[in-house]
Amino acid sequence: MEPRQITVIQASAVLVSTIIGVGVLALPLFAVRAADSGGPLVTLLAVLLAFVGLALITWLGIRFPDQTIIRYSEVIIGKWLAWIGSMLIILFFAVLTSLTAREFGEVVVTSVLKETPVEVTVIVMLLLATISTRHGITTFAHIHTFYVPFLLIPVLVIVALSLKNAEAINLLPILGNEPSGMLKGTLTIAALFQGAFILTAVIPSMKHPEKAMKASVWGMVIAGGLYIIIVAATISVFGSEEIKQLLWPTLELAKATTLPANILERLDAAFLAVWVTAVFTTLFSSYFFTIYAMSHLFRLREHKLFSYFILPFVFVMAMLPTNIVQMYEIIENVGRIGLIITTGYPGLLLIVSILRKKRGNRIADKKVDQND
Amino acid sequence: MLGGYTIGYLYYVITLFIMSGLFILYVDVKDFQKAKQKKEWKVSRFIGWFNLIIGFITLIGNWVI
Numbered sequence: 001m002e003p004r005q006i007t008v009i010q011a012s013a014v015l016v017s018t019i020i021g022v023g024v025l026a027l028p029l030f031a032v033r034a035a036d037s038g039g040p041l042v043t044l045l046a047v048l049l050a051f052v053g054l055a056l057i058t059w060l061g062i063r064f065p066d067q068t069i070i071r072y073s074e075v076i077i078g079k080w081l082a083w084i085g086s087m088l089i090i091l092f093f094a095v096l097t098s099l100t101a102r103e104f105g106e107v108v109v110t111s112v113l114k115e116t117p118v119e120v121t122v123i124v125m126l127l128l129a130t131i132s133t134r135h136g137i138t139t140f141a142h143i144h145t146f147y148v149p150f151l152l153i154p155v156l157v158i159v160a161l162s163l164k165n166a167e168a169i170n171l172l173p174i175l176g177n178e179p180s181g182m183l184k185g186t187l188t189i190a191a192l193f194q195g196a197f198i199l200t201a202v203i204p205s206m207k208h209p210e211k212a213m214k215a216s217v218w219g220m221v222i223a224g225g226l227y228i229i230i231v232a233a234t235i236s237v238f239g240s241e242e243i244k245q246l247l248w249p250t251l252e253l254a255k256a257t258t259l260p261a262n263i264l265e266r267l268d269a270a271f272l273a274v275w276v277t278a279v280f281t282t283l284f285s286s287y288f289f290t291i292y293a294m295s296h297l298f299r300l301r302e303h304k305l306f307s308y309f310i311l312p313f314v315f316v317m318a319m320l321p322t323n324i325v326q327m328y329e330i331i332e333n334v335g336r337i338g339l340i341i342t343t344g345y346p347g348l349l350l351i352v353s354i355l356r357k358k359r360g361n362r363i364a365d366k367k368v369d370q371n372d
Numbered sequence: 373m374l375g376g377y378t379i380g381y382l383y384y385v386i387t388l389f390i391m392s393g394l395f396i397l398y399v400d401v402k403d404f405q406k407a408k409q410k411k412e413w414k415v416s417r418f419i420g421w422f423n424l425i426i427g428f429i430t431l432i433g434n435w436v437i
Binding site for chain 1: 381384385388389392395396400404409411412415416419420422423426427
């Protein structure tokens with residue numbers, strides 16, 4: 001059992017570093033496919049949609065400050081219905097973990113370690129997450145807080161430097177030429193924010209759970225703002241039609257960017273170093289949430305026993321897509337379906353909890369991880 | 373696949389099942405026994421053996437087929 005130690009800043013840091021992840025590389029491609037030059041607008045809409053989901057989880061967390069979604073869903077809708085919902089959440093996050101690991105592996109074997117089997121890169125990343133998740137949630141929050149500056153500062157520097165090649169005309173019209181795919185694109189990009197669901201595990205360990213909404217707002221403003229900046233910068237540099245020909249436009253943006261006085265002629269290596277950290281923190285969160293939720297579902301006081309148990313299963317799921325094209329199709333479809341689990345389900349729980357007047361202890365000055 | 377050499381991932385899966393099973397049985401089960409966490413000890417013993425058996429069944433199945 002751990003005392004409540006996580007501050008609002010740490011909770012925000014967990015959100016930021018969880019959200020910013022593997023999806024950053026393909027993000028501008030998803031945005032321009034949806035609405036051409038209207039990519040930044042689609043991203044903004046996606047941020048707003050993702051915030052709705054996050055706000056629902058936060059609101060529920062504030063109503064039940066002692067429990068995670070796995071436990072308070074049982075109070076709200078009954079044990080068996082909640083069990084189905086919890087199993088879906090656990091399965092979804094296990095799939096999300098596997099797809100994150102696979103996407104990481106594909107990027108690495110395509111652009112850096114060209115002769116290394118993709119299986120090895122996936123296993124290495126999964127092992128890193130497996131070992132890290134064996135500690136408690138306070139250590140989890142510390143690790144995220146430590147990495148946040150290393151994610152934000154280099155990306156902002158690269159984006160700022162890339163703007164010297166930018167043409168503002170590429171961002172017009174703001175609504176895009178063919179905004180017909182906007183809804184689908186908004187859902188696809190909103191799905192990149194689903195890691196924010198981790199907040200439901202963090203709130204019961206926060207010093208002041210009533211301030212969780214502040215953490216949510218800051219987390220979404222920082223991560224969402226960074227996503228909008230990346231999309232806007234990439235579109236303004238390349239233009240929407242060129243981006244449609246690129247698999248990972250953000251990586252190309254880093255390649256096209258130079259440090260002043262040509263100290264470094266391309267920044268893709270530096271960007272990839274940052275991106276590996278970003279992938280690790282995202283994978284770390286989804287892996288942690290999977291085993292943390294399992295331990296709560298089975299009322300166990302420790303989650304570490306599941307860390308090595310799920311490793312082979314996650315690896316098998318990661319290897320199922322036969323190629324990059326199929327992998328991205330699966331990622332887009334799973335992401336959109338996941339919105340039902342990460343936004344629709346908490347919304348339903350919130351409505352039922354209000355109707356049935358269910359809520360947890362207001363005074364949340366107890367120890368966490370009360371599974372027994 | 374666009375990049376990387378591959379030899380199929382079955383042997384990686386078998387290795388992961390066996391290694392994870394052994395790790396759970398040798399580390400986690402002992403830890404929970406020391407800490408006198410009975411439920412965790414039982415569950416970890418079950419999942420440890422589960423992974424180990426799946427790993428060996430897959431290995432034997434792969435040889436036979």
